[in-house]
Amino acid sequence: xxxxxxxxxxYFLNLYMVVGLLWIITFVQAKSSFITMISAxxxxxxxxxxxxxxxxxxxxxxxxxxxxxxxxAMGSGLLTAMQVIQFVLVKSAQKIEAxxxx
Numbered sequence: 001x002x003x004x005x006x007x008x009x010x011y012f013l014n015l016y017m018v019v020g021l022l023w024i025i026t027f028v029q030a031k032s033s034f035i036t037m038i039s040a041x042x043x044x045x046x047x048x049x050x051x052x053x054x055x056x057x058x059x060x061x062x063x064x065x066x067x068x069x070x071x072x073a074m075g076s077g078l079l080t081a082m083q084v085i086q087f088v089l090v091k092s093a094q095k096i097e098a099x100x101x102x
Contacts, residue, residue: 019084026076026083034072035060 038060047053064072 022083023077023080026079027073030072030076031064035064038063
């Protein structure tokens, strides 16, 4: 059985925290964008040639949290995974180029 050292566990804990933080940031961005899209759609579809439309931010936020929170969490998790993969590939390519030049 492999013995896990304190330095290894701190490294993986920090990595876990960074990925979790990226996921939270992406999730908050997705929620705010979704609320904005719902409000814009409400405004557009309640407008006509005689009256100006209204956008209900409270209802948009309620719909976001009640009906769409899981979809936004899953989507932001996928985006976070793609960002991590992109970061790893870019760093790997940079190291390969540095070895080729040096």
